[in-house]
Amino acid sequence: MVCVRFAPSPTGYLHLGNARVAIFNYLFARHNGGKLILRIEDTDRERSTKEFEESIVEDLRWLGIDWDEFYRQSERFDIYREYAERLLREGRAYECFCTPEDLEREREEAEKKGIPYRYSGKCRDLSNEERKRLKEKGVSYTVRLRVPPNRDVSFKDRLRGFVSINTDDFGDFIIVRSDGSPTYNFVVVIDDALMGVTHVIRGEDHLSNTPKQILIYEAFGFSIPEFIHLPVILGEDRSKLSKRHGAVSVRSYREEGYVPEALFNYLATLGWNPSEEREIFTKEELIRMFNIDDISKAPAVFNREKLKWMSGIYIREVLDIDTLYRYALPFIKEAGFDLTDEDYVKRVLEKTKDSFETFAEMTERLNPLLKKEINMSEEALNLLRTEESRVVIEAFLEKMGDNINSQDVKRIAKEIQKEKGIKPKIIWQTLRACITGKLEGVGVDIIADLLPPEIWKERLQKGLMYVSSSK
Ligand code: GLU
Numbered sequence: 081m082v083c084v085r086f087a088p089s090p091t092g093y094l095h096l097g098n099a100r101v102a103i104f105n106y107l108f109a110r111h112n113g114g115k116l117i118l119r120i121e122d123t124d125r126e127r128s129t130k131e132f133e134e135s136i137v138e139d140l141r142w143l144g145i146d147w148d149e150f151y152r153q154s155e156r157f158d159i160y161r162e163y164a165e166r167l168l169r170e171g172r173a174y175e176c177f178c179t180p181e182d183l184e185r186e187r188e189e190a191e192k193k194g195i196p197y198r199y200s201g202k203c204r205d206l207s208n209e210e211r212k213r214l215k216e217k218g219v220s221y222t223v224r225l226r227v228p229p230n231r232d233v234s235f236k237d238r239l240r241g242f243v244s245i246n247t248d249d250f251g252d253f254i255i256v257r258s259d260g261s262p263t264y265n266f267v268v269v270i271d272d273a274l275m276g277v278t279h280v281i282r283g284e285d286h287l288s289n290t291p292k293q294i295l296i297y298e299a300f301g302f303s304i305p306e307f308i309h310l311p312v313i314l315g316e317d318r319s320k321l322s323k324r325h326g327a328v329s330v331r332s333y334r335e336e337g338y339v340p341e342a343l344f345n346y347l348a349t350l351g352w353n354p355s356e357e358r359e360i361f362t363k364e365e366l367i368r369m370f371n372i373d374d375i376s377k378a379p380a381v382f383n384r385e386k387l388k389w390m391s392g393i394y395i396r397e398v399l400d401i402d403t404l405y406r407y408a409l410p411f412i413k414e415a416g417f418d419l420t421d422e423d424y425v426k427r428v429l430e431k432t433k434d435s436f437e438t439f440a441e442m443t444e445r446l447n448p449l450l451k452k453e454i455n456m457s458e459e460a461l462n463l464l465r466t467e468e469s470r471v472v473i474e475a476f477l478e479k480m481g482d483n484i485n486s487q488d489v490k491r492i493a494k495e496i497q498k499e500k501g502i503k504p505k506i507i508w509q510t511l512r513a514c515i516t517g518k519l520e521g522v523g524v525d526i527i528a529d530l531l532p533p534e535i536w537k538e539r540l541q542k543g544l545m546y547v548s549s550s551k
């Protein structure tokens with residue numbers, strides 16, 4: 081059975097690049113009826129935090145990813161210790177007593193000679209007595225894998241084909257640090273082997289780790305999984321996507337109110353397309369059509385505008401009204417809106433959903449519809465202070481009945497134009513300024529169909545106050 085894993089380190093928020101790795105693992109597992117493991121790689125106790133772990137788990141769920149098994153590496157130290165001891169017993173690994181200063185000296189020498197640094201192997205052949213003596217003296221030590229010199233370690237990456245790296249490029253590397261904590265390259269192999277991982281799908285930044293990991297597989301006689309290293313995501317300037325390019329965490333897109341299905345859709349089809357004439361796919365369609373061999377080998381370029389556009393498509397065309405309401409609700413609460421009757425809000429969303437692409441934009445656009453009191457912008461106030469505006473508002477109040485809808489507004493505007501000789505533009509801008517407090521935004525006629533008429537009237541009367549107070 082296919083078994084894959086997503087293995088984030090909880091040292092920060094879930095990055096878009098990692099989210100994409102998670103999505104590809106998820107699609108691969110579900111397409112093949114296999115298993116997805118979520119493994120929290122928190123062996124670096126200093127940089128890992130519980131808060132980041134929780135945020136990663138929440139953000140994955142928010143994206144619509146679920147998993148079948150969950151592990152935390154910090155709970156598996158006994159297992160790793162046992163496996164390290166086994167390698168020591170079998171002579172496949174050895175204790176290294178070199179101090180950080182010793183190693184620094186070696187590094188400097190290599191640098192002087194202009195050759196790539198690798199450990200000299202000084203402790204490789206210490207006698208048992210010597211080791212015992214140093215341990216008794218309390219000298220701290222790391223554990224290093226005994227790496228065969230000058231061997232080409234080769235493997236076939238499913239996307240890039242044949243990859244080969246010579247062991248002289250890295251030498252005997254550390255598998256257990258002097259504080260007893262195991263290193264990434266060591267634990268990842270033990271976990272992948274014990275958890276039955278069949279395919280390792282991860283970012284290409286791990287490509288240079290793979291030969292080291294293969295040597296560990298070999299040392300234990302574990303069978304080696306298939307490797308698929310995904311190209312990284314670049315910013316529009318073609319450098320690796322980072323904070324310099326703006327928001328790069330899933331969390332920030334979530335907070336800005338992007339539609340999660342849109343982010344999933346966007347990241348899944350970034351560098352992979354199910355070769356059809358469209359770009360919007362449900363998760364089920366993506367699972368059904370997924371083919372890992374079709375992922376582009378070229379780096380993918382992140383385009384925020386396109387993601388935002390896609391979020392807008394989901395709001396306008398894909399989400400049903402109940403989902404739209406559910407997604408909008410936390411933003412409505414956060415904004416402190418008070419016109420929040422469920423049926424009313426749903427009617428508002430249905431009528432205005434083509435005017436925003438994220439829920440943060442929604443709170444701005446819908447302010448005049450969902451909040452009783454509106455703030456007046458400086459431009460709106462200036463407009464209302466004109467004599468023409470006074471005429472428009474007075475006439476409108478006179479002509480308006482107890483109800484108001486878009487037809488009424490159009491009819492009354494025409495009448496005012498005819499009777500008072502005021503330009504339509506001024507009439508509409510005056511109404512807009514009164515009703516929304518701004519000079520741009522959702523159409524006044526649309527608002528007339530939604531906003532309770534008593535509030536409509538109230539705002540016109542208030543508008544009149546601004547006019548008279550300026551006299
Ligand atoms: N914990 C590693 C990372 O966050 C992933 C390791 C792997 O997938 O092998 O980059």
